[in-house]
Amino acid sequence: MAVDFSQNHFVLFGLEPAYLLDLAGLEQRFRALQQQVHPDNFANANAAEQRVAMQWAVRVNEAFQTLKSPLARGRYLLKLRGVDTLEETNTTMPLDFLMQQMALREALSDLKQSPRAADAVDHLEILQSDLNAEEKALFTHLAVTLETNLDEAAVIVRKLRFLEKLREELDEVFALIDA
Amino acid sequence: MALLQIFEPGESTAPHQHRLAVGIDLGTTNSLVATVQSGTAVVLRDAANRPLLPSVVRYDASGVAAVGYAAREWITRDPQNTIASAKRFMGRGIADVARYGTLPYAFVDAPGMVRIQTAAGVKSPVEISAEILRALRAQAEAALGGDLVGAVITVPAYFDEAQRQATKDAANAAGLHVLRLLNEPTAAAVAYGLDNRAAGVFAIFDLGGGTFDISVLRLSKGVFEVLATNGDATLGGDDFDQAIVRFWRERYNFAAAGLQDAAALLVAARRAKESLTNEPTAQAQIALSMGQQLAVKLSREEFVTISQALVDKTIAPVKRALRDAKLGVAEIDGVVMVGGATRMPHVQEAVAKFFKQTPLNNLDPDQVVAIGAAIQANQLAGNKRGDDLLLLDVIALSLGIETMGGLSEKVIPRNSTIPTARAQEFTTFKDGQTAMALHIVQGERELVVDNRSLAKFELRGIPPMVAGAARIEVTFQVDADGLLAVSATEKTSGVRAEIIVKPSYGLSDEETAAMLRSGFSHANEDKQARALAELIVEGKRLIESINAAIAADGATMLNDADRDVIAMAVEVLESRLSGQDQQQIKAAIEALSNATEDFAAKRMDASVAQALRGKNLNSLVL
Numbered sequence: 116m117a118v119d120f121s122q123n124h125f126v127l128f129g130l131e132p133a134y135l136l137d138l139a140g141l142e143q144r145f146r147a148l149q150q151q152v153h154p155d156n157f158a159n160a161n162a163a164e165q166r167v168a169m170q171w172a173v174r175v176n177e178a179f180q181t182l183k184s185p186l187a188r189g190r191y192l193l194k195l196r197g198v199d200t201l202e203e204t205n206t207t208m209p210l211d212f213l214m215q216q217m218a219l220r221e222a223l224s225d226l227k228q229s230p231r232a233a234d235a236v237d238h239l240e241i242l243q244s245d246l247n248a249e250e251k252a253l254f255t256h257l258a259v260t261l262e263t264n265l266d267e268a269a270v271i272v273r274k275l276r277f278l279e280k281l282r283e284e285l286d287e288v289f290a291l292i293d294a
Numbered sequence: 295m296a297l298l299q300i301f302e303p304g305e306s307t308a309p310h311q312h313r314l315a316v317g318i319d320l321g322t323t324n325s326l327v328a329t330v331q332s333g334t335a336v337v338l339r340d341a342a343n344r345p346l347l348p349s350v351v352r353y354d355a356s357g358v359a360a361v362g363y364a365a366r367e368w369i370t371r372d373p374q375n376t377i378a379s380a381k382r383f384m385g386r387g388i389a390d391v392a393r394y395g396t397l398p399y400a401f402v403d404a405p406g407m408v409r410i411q412t413a414a415g416v417k418s419p420v421e422i423s424a425e426i427l428r429a430l431r432a433q434a435e436a437a438l439g440g441d442l443v444g445a446v447i448t449v450p451a452y453f454d455e456a457q458r459q460a461t462k463d464a465a466n467a468a469g470l471h472v473l474r475l476l477n478e479p480t481a482a483a484v485a486y487g488l489d490n491r492a493a494g495v496f497a498i499f500d501l502g503g504g505t506f507d508i509s510v511l512r513l514s515k516g517v518f519e520v521l522a523t524n525g526d527a528t529l530g531g532d533d534f535d536q537a538i539v540r541f542w543r544e545r546y547n548f549a550a551a552g553l554q555d556a557a558a559l560l561v562a563a564r565r566a567k568e569s570l571t572n573e574p575t576a577q578a579q580i581a582l583s584m585g586q587q588l589a590v591k592l593s594r595e596e597f598v599t600i601s602q603a604l605v606d607k608t609i610a611p612v613k614r615a616l617r618d619a620k621l622g623v624a625e626i627d628g629v630v631m632v633g634g635a636t637r638m639p640h641v642q643e644a645v646a647k648f649f650k651q652t653p654l655n656n657l658d659p660d661q662v663v664a665i666g667a668a669i670q671a672n673q674l675a676g677n678k679r680g681d682d683l684l685l686l687d688v689i690a691l692s693l694g695i696e697t698m699g700g701l702s703e704k705v706i707p708r709n710s711t712i713p714t715a716r717a718q719e720f721t722t723f724k725d726g727q728t729a730m731a732l733h734i735v736q737g738e739r740e741l742v743v744d745n746r747s748l749a750k751f752e753l754r755g756i757p758p759m760v761a762g763a764a765r766i767e768v769t770f771q772v773d774a775d776g777l778l779a780v781s782a783t784e785k786t787s788g789v790r791a792e793i794i795v796k797p798s799y800g801l802s803d804e805e806t807a808a809m810l811r812s813g814f815s816h817a818n819e820d821k822q823a824r825a826l827a828e829l830i831v832e833g834k835r836l837i838e839s840i841n842a843a844i845a846a847d848g849a850t851m852l853n854d855a856d857r858d859v860i861a862m863a864v865e866v867l868e869s870r871l872s873g874q875d876q877q878q879i880k881a882a883i884e885a886l887s888n889a890t891e892d893f894a895a896k897r898m899d900a901s902v903a904q905a906l907r908g909k910n911l912n913s914l915v916l
Contacts, residue, residue, distance in 0.1 A: 129906040144906065146517045150684050151905045152898060154713060154774045158473055158674035161836045162884070163891040167898050169773065173715045180711070286617060293610035 123195060124178035134192055134258045136182065145179040185254045186275045189261065193272060198265045200272045212274055216281070219245070223284055230291040239292070243285060250278055313443045315473060315675035316434045317481070317667025320423060320447055320461065322381040322503030322530060323634060325349045326661060327430040327445075328668035329438065330677070335485070335668045337661050338437040346660065347433070349503075351425045352376040353414035361429040373398035373557035375412045379532055380426075382504040383408050383419040384464075385456030393528065395536035398553035398560075407460065420464045427468035444471035446671040448663050450505040451477035452525030452690045454736050455748050458776055473674040475775040478502070479509035480520060480687050481666030482632040486657055487513045488669065488683075494627030495521070497615075499645055499653065500663075501608065502633040504530035508612045510619040510626070516682030522618035522709045523690045524611040531567070531635035534601050538563035541600045542590050554583050566592045571637050598640045605644045612648060618709050629653040634660055686711050689776055695768060696733035696742045698723065705770045708738065715771040719785075722766070726758040730766055734780055753782040753791040829879050833871045836883055837864055840890055843897060851896045863889040 125132040128144045150156075152171035157164050181187045190200050208216075222242060226235055253271050260268040316338070319326045324346040328337045337345045344363070351358060352365035353375045360368070368376040377399065383391055388403040400411040409416045427447075434442060447470075449461050458475055465472045479498035486492065493514050500507040507525040511518055539559045558580050566576035570592065580588040616623065629645060631653045636642065645653050657665075673683055688711050694704040695718070705718050722730065730753045737745030756764050765785040772778050781792035840860065848857065867882040 146514075146519070146684070146686075147905045148902060149686060150517070150682070151901045153684055153686075155474070155670075155674060155685065159676040159835075161839055161890070161894075162887040163894045164839075164898075166891065167894045169713055171898055171902070172713050172774075173771070176711045176714050177716075289617060290610070290614060293613050 124182050124191065127175070127178050128182065130182075132192065132195060134189060134261050136188065138183070141179070141182055145175065148175045185250075185257075186272065186279060189254075189257045189268065189275070190272050192261055193265060193269055196265055198269050200269045200276075202273055202276045205273065208273065208277070209270075212277075216277055219281060220284075223281070223288060227284075227288050227291065230288060235292055239285065239288060246278060246282060246285065250275065253278070312677055313675040314434075314438050314440050315444050315446070315668075315671040315677070316430075316442055317446045317476075317664050317669070317671045318427065318430055318448065318465075318470075319478070319481075319664035319667060320381065320427065320430075320449075320464075321349055321663075322379050322505065322532065323349060324503075324660065325426050325430055326664035327434045328661070328664040329434065330668050330672035335665045335672075337664055338434050340433050341436070347426065347430060348378070349381065349426050350376060350378045351380070351422050353412040353417065355413050357414050358425055361425050370554065370558045370561055373553045374400055375414075376557075377410060377412070377417070377422050379504055380419045380422040382528075382530075382532065383410075384423065384460040385454065385458075386419075390528070394532070396539070396556050398557040400553075406456070420460050420467065423461070423464035424467035427465055427470060431468055431470055442470065443675050444473040444671065446474045446476050446481075446667040446674065447472055448476050448478045448481050448667050450500075450502070450525065450527060451479050451507040451509055451520075451523040451687075452505065452527045454527070454691055454746055455776075455778055456746070457527070462775070462777075472775075473671055475777075476667055476670055476685070477507070477509065477520075477523070477687055477690075477776075478663045479507045479523065479632065480511070480518060480685055481664075481670070482630060482657075482662045483509070483511050483513065483518050483666065484669050484683070484685065485662045485666035486630045486654070487518060488516075489657065492628065495621065495625055497612070497626050497629045497649065498632055499608070499612070499629055499636065500525075500632040501635040501641060502530050503635065504528075504532050506530060506608055506611065508608070508615045510615050510621065517684045517686065519686040520688045520709075520711075521621070522615045523688055524615040524618070525690065526607065526611055529604065529607055531564075531633075533604050534567055534635065534638070535560050535563040537601045537604065538566055538592060538597070541592070541596065546588060546590060548582060548586060548588050549584050552583055558582070562590060566590075567597070567638070570594050570597050571639060594639075601638075602640065605638075605640055608641075609644065609648055623649055626651075630657075630662075631655050632659050632662055687774075687776070688712060689714075689772055691736050692738055693748075693770055693772070693778060694735050694737075694745070695720075696735060700742045701740060702735050702737070702742045702745050705768070706772060710772075712772050712776055713774050715769060717767050717769040720766045720768060721762050722756065722759065722764040723761050725761050727761070727764070728756045728758055729754045730756065730764075730782070732768060732780070732782055734770075734778070748778070749780070751780075751782075751791060753784065753789065755787075755789045756784045757787045757789075759786075826874065826876055826879075829876055829883075830871055833867055833879055833883050836886060837867060840864065840886070843890075843893065847893075847897055847900070851900070852893060856893065860886075860889050860893070 128141060130136065149172065152168055152175060154165060154168045154172055157168040181191050193200055219242065226238055229235065253275055257268055257271045260271060316327050316329045326337055326346060328335055339345050347362045348366040350362065350365040350369065352360045352368045352372065365376055369378060382394060385407055388401055388408045391401060391408050402409040402411050402416055407418060409418050431442060445465065447461060447465050449458055462472050462475060479500045482498050482500060483496060495510065495512050498509045498511065505527050506529040507523065509523040510521045512521055542559065562578040562580050566578060569576045575591060575593045577591045580590060582588055626649055629649045629651060636659050642653060670685065672678060688709045689706065690708060692704045692708040693706040694702040697703045706714060706716050731750065732753065733750045734748045735742050735745040736748050739745050753766060766782055767785055768780065768782045770778060770780055781790065783790045863886040867886050870878045870882045
């Protein structure tokens, strides 16, 4: 009731709903907004004002997190255009992508077995840079397909979700090596 | 009572009046209290002009015998009743504290949090911390000559929910109104950043007596944005003392027995550690209880050898924080050293080597946290309106929920900016299932058993449906103190349950009552009268703030009906303020507050729109 949660994230930041985004501008607007709504500014306000501030600050944080991440932003744009990316249920993937994923995962699980190996960090860093390159290519592709082919864009978002999970596992192996 | 002098009945409230607020660094080894006076943050000293208060409490049969320096003198003479480093026991179980090494206390196992058997009975770490906070409060009120309106209390960024809540409870028991729990590295960043007008990305390396935090922040024009934080809540200067004691035990074959010897060895180890910062060797004479005089020695080289592993332990969290922030070492503009333990030369060297730059030591590592907390307290107390200071902090540990197979499903990932809220949907797995147990956990591990359990609660009254048909939305909300509330709603029926996640320490009624008694028992104070006075002040301030809001925006944002509703609620509150009934005043305050919620929302919308209008103009330049 208090906060208009139907307002979309782009409108909230006064930005055009587009995949290519001026990130510095987004950050600047994020800070300007938090400077208005953050609960710290309302420590002396009445309970109603504090509740509103809390809701707003949460809302601004959520919108910023969504727009800042290239994957979340793509997913969000698809949602605005009426496409559900079905990441939890639709696991059909192009064969070549799956093969490549399996190879990467295998390499990762080998490293997980022997995190103490002398060259573990080097291998991990190679995997990481492969992952970065792959992601970057997909982001570029996503920007194009969001304008031309939304179904294809949804496939890319699902691929990126795969890579995101892979990155989480990669970080876990890094943590193993550090420990 | 300064609070009442400002808001004497019949007199208008004075918003420009300086309100007494402090920042408190409740440290493992030492604690400090600071405030902002005439625009400058200063550490408040005790009657003997000392800035630090040792975080030590001594008990005797009659109760609290001493706090601070006076208590510290008893560490070796009466170790069992003289508790130091209580912060390390906050929110921790007996298995956790066993990992700290040999400590001279009689620990008692208790649900939720360990207790300590003393001459004054069984004490919880919350009670012990409350004694330290009470002493700091008295020190501050004596120095400032009035009652405090509130305090910002600092906690390690890596403190979990139970440790944060325990800290807040200790403050409340000490009669302090907690304006905010502030992460220690963030506080240090505020003090450092404002002092040096720093801008860029900074790493705050905070190694205290019992905890280690690393936070990576972006500083720009008064905005302190934490990008990532990590740490080790069980690593600190105390562990270096333990390493020295172990070394001496191996080198000198002596018969140390009992708690008194353990305490004497720890004290000597701490002194040796501190003197090695400036000297190549340290030596001491320790009088053991068996009558033996023990001469011990330690060179800096030996100290480095036996403790390098501890120093190295700080690097893994640093790497994780940088990875989470997606930053390389080359992108860090400065590394700020915080905490007494960063004085050790090999800690300085390790940090310099890792970050490939000389760490910044230009603020007193003991005082910088309290100074930062004081700056925020001053702002939160309302002494500085329209200031640019904005702290955007994160939660250090992921929050999740137990799912099938004992797995932890993360709902709010670590390093999420707070305040934050996130909802996730779950469903039933049995036909006709009418209740669902929710188990809230904190930590990064995959299995629930490897994480810390925060709370369990049940959603009941789900209408019977086939398995998988119910739609149970679980919402996690983390406030600006980093504290969590969870609610669950079955969406097809609207059945709802919620819990403020408050870890239960299993404090007995007697313990709770005793804590509250001692919290309010100072200087002939009548608790009831004080509570009523505060409520009246609150009511008056509410009316003032609403009148001011109506004067500013009422004409454009309220219609006649809205105005009437608010005016009526104001009238009710005004009439009750002249009475003595606390419950009635409370109800009227709440009613007025609720009546203005839409108005508050509209004003916020307008201020947000205003903020963006400014930005849109700027963006034309981009």
